[in-house]
Amino acid sequence: MFGFLGPNGAGKTTTMRMIQCVSPLTSGSLEIFGLDTMSHPSEIKSHMGVVPQENNLDMDFTVYENLLVFSRYFDIPRDEAERRANELLEFVHLEDKKDTMTESLSGGMKRRLILARALINRPKMLILDEPTVGLDPQARHMIWDKLRSLKKQGVTIVLTSHYLDEIEKLCDRLVVMDYGKILVEGSPAQVIEKYVGSGIVEAEHNPELIDCLEKKEANYEVIGDLVHIYTDNPKQIAEYLTMECSLSKLSARPATLEDVFLKLTGRRLRE
């Protein structure tokens, strides 16, 4: 499972659209399954499943019909398509909604149906652009669960998300990108370790603390009213700060991908 991270406008969706053979490349080359995306789009797309950022289910059809109509675009024979549609509805727990029009599904159900639809051609590769955006925790966990089981079945999964915990939990490898360039590449643990260390101590900002940190030559960053101290041993640092700098309000926690993300791409708001 591979993750693309980056702020809005970093080029994630554009990259996804190029992988899907939808957007043309302006330079360079891109190969999927060893095939060039510009010359073999249909072959590539027949082995690929896509969960787009925006909901694009066919509103004119029911849940079941959505899967059947979609299967025709892949030239899947009717009885095979029916068998797969039933299997997939069970897989995403939508058997009861088989004959419901897609408009009346909840947000989470729509996402699950889109996932089922993306699997109708038994893809070798699944592309997900913000798969759990706007979902409640139950629905998110269910999608994660399904993605893990697909991964076990040997499907390659490519994912973009703004929810960094999602990427951290799911992905084996990731890149952080910004302005169309790759900034970092590695496993979530490697990336965290390399860029911020394994732990963080958060303390309230005050001049005494900064003096203290300067003396210790600590790796720290001032963020508004807060000071982040990056370390491999948060407990020790926290104790040291309490003793030496007579600080009381601080907390130690493990570092997350979010810290790496903000450190690399800055805190300025993006369009």
Added chain:
Amino acid sequence: MRISEYFSLPKVSSKSYKVWQRNKDVFMKDIKLNFLPPFLEPLLYLAALGFGLGRFVEDIDGVPYANFIAPALIAISVMYASFFECSYSSYVRMYYQKTFDAIIATPVTIEDVIAGELLWGATRSMINAAVMIPVIALFGLIDIRYALLIIPFAFLGGLLFAAIGMCFTAVTPNIMSINYPVLLFITPMFLFSGTFFPLSALPLPVQYFAIAFLPLTHIVNGIRLIGYGTLEPVLLFDLAWIIVVCAILLLVSINMMKKRLIV
């Protein structure tokens, strides 16, 4: 995009049939409602204009007024069916429902999607003609022996108006703006293409303009000739005009939509 690229031959495959099939399936869900307009409209127009107004109108070229407008009603329906299908309806599928985005994630290409939409638009025109013909023939207003020829002719005319509608879909900034071509192009054609009075009643320059630039003129004329069973050589001119313009606009409309959708 250079001008010549608008005329390049798009790669359309048999997969466009799947897109046609999708639209047909949606149509079949509401088949009763969809069949009602082509069944009811000719009855209303014939009652009000053909037999109502027609009582006060002299024969036109030796033809009673109801017989004069009956073929035009089919032609108008051919125009409306495919133009609206490939303008408002295609725009809704493209922009609001994101149906095209979903389909091009599969082996079906964007060219196939647009070709399927155009073929479906033409099919709607053909369905409308096929429903109207028996209704009109029941009043003895067209020659039933030749009327079946109107059906393929309606498909061709439908394809032409589908391509016209699709060109506007490709450039319209929003759905409301499609009202402009309807108001400035479709409605004048509805009235001034030899539909409710003969073209010869118009000033000569306007007649030439209508023959050169108003597609409906040729469809009205064609259906009228076939409907009366008078297959004169001038029908070949109408047919040629439609085929040439249709071929050009099909290429242009697909390329224009490609330009709009590939980013």
